[in-house]
Amino acid sequence: MPNIKSAKKRVLVTKTKTLQNKMFKTELKTDIKKYNAALEAGDKAAATEALKAATIEIDKATSKGVYHKKNASRKISRLTLAVNKLA
Numbered sequence: 001m002p003n004i005k006s007a008k009k010r011v012l013v014t015k016t017k018t019l020q021n022k023m024f025k026t027e028l029k030t031d032i033k034k035y036n037a038a039l040e041a042g043d044k045a046a047a048t049e050a051l052k053a054a055t056i057e058i059d060k061a062t063s064k065g066v067y068h069k070k071n072a073s074r075k076i077s078r079l080t081l082a083v084n085k086l087a
Contacts, residue, residue, distance in 0.1 A: 059072065
């Protein structure tokens, strides 16, 4: 356990940030699962809507520092490519 006041604060801050990151990743995984379900069903309209929601969540996670910018770009690109192949 930390003895110094600033170290104690860092422990609390790290715990808070970890929970926030977990929240973002969980929401993102849920959106991607919905997207994959629509994709496997072959429903392009639903897949497009799910892609839109997933893209928004990925961008939010990127702006908060959960994902690196290039990682987010790669994820969005792969999701979009799969929808475009559906047509």
